[in-house]
Amino acid sequence: MPEENETPFDNIRLQIKPGIDRDSTSEAVTFPYSSGLSVSLLEKTPEGLIPITVDRVAELNKNVKDLLQIAVSNTVKQELHDLSVYDHRLTADDRIRLVAKDDSPFVSSIMISIERLLPANIEFGALVSAPRYSTVLIYAVESDIALDVAVALDRLTRSMFAESTDALSAQLFWWHAGNYYPVGINTNTSGSPKLSLPPELSSVVNQLPQSGRRLGD
Structure with a gap:
């Protein structure tokens, strides 16, 4: 169950991946980051990581740039603090x-x-x-x-x-x-x-x- 006062944006994460599968029919939000690397936006759920799609972006009523900034902040604070x-x-x-x-x-x-x-x-x-x-x-x-x-x-x-x-x-x-x-x-x-x-x-x-x-x- 969601934690008290949790918003849909609290579970957004960023993941670095190699390249982009240009033959993929997936509508997941993925875009180039640097030569040979791409960035994917995901939602962390009890069932696992779910790719954020174009439709989900519309549901969240945020543009991709804003979601990317949220994802970076969440990932650094919640996932990378105890490496x-x-x-x-x-x-x-x-x-x-x-x-x-x-x-x-x-x-x-x-x-x-x-x-x-x-x-x-x-x-x-x-x-x-x-x-x-x-x-x-x-x-x-x-x-x-x-x-x-x-x-x-x-x-x-x-x-x-x-x-x-x-x-x-x-x-x-x-x-x-x-x-x-x-x-x-x-x-x-x-x-x-x-x-x-x-x-x-x-x-x-x-x-x-x-x-x-x-x-x-």
């Missing part, structure tokens, strides 16, 4: 930040405010993935070591995605200046992994401080 955040060893030399909450379908929504989990004034962005709705992986980019870390983080992301019961996306992203860019891992002629980055990140990569570490080892 577990800790360092996770990725390689012998590198650690990532792992953000999680058991059985929560909303942890991936932290991607809308990922900067709150990063060092202040970070210049080169971060590597980010959400292999599960309940788990987000983050690596703050500070030097060219990130190019090596991306390969290992992509591998971990794909492994977690494949083994998960709440799988979200096997895609690794590079967050920079408020945007998420997909990171690809290809194989070169020698069989070694090779990063494939969008042109928007070229200047960022060229400005990365050199660590002196031999990359690829």
Whole structure:
């Protein structure tokens, strides 16, 4: 039963998802958020999460922009206030930040405010993935070591995605200046992994401080 003084707007939530299924006939309110990501509006009910449709928007007598603002506020206050955040060893030399909450379908929504989990004034962005709705992986980019870390983080992301019961996306992203860019891992002629980055990140990569570490080892 609804709690006393609860309004229909109190149960509206936001969920980050990979892409948009353009072949879908669903009337659920979903729209692009960033490259390769979309935002869905949902209602949290005792029966589970129900997508908010165009008809439901009309019933609520609010425009989508207002509902989005409500959803962001509700999700941050009600779902993201008690996340577990800790360092996770990725390689012998590198650690990532792992953000999680058991059985929560909303942890991936932290991607809308990922900067709150990063060092202040970070210049080169971060590597980010959400292999599960309940788990987000983050690596703050500070030097060219990130190019090596991306390969290992992509591998971990794909492994977690494949083994998960709440799988979200096997895609690794590079967050920079408020945007998420997909990171690809290809194989070169020698069989070694090779990063494939969008042109928007070229200047960022060229400005990365050199660590002196031999990359690829």
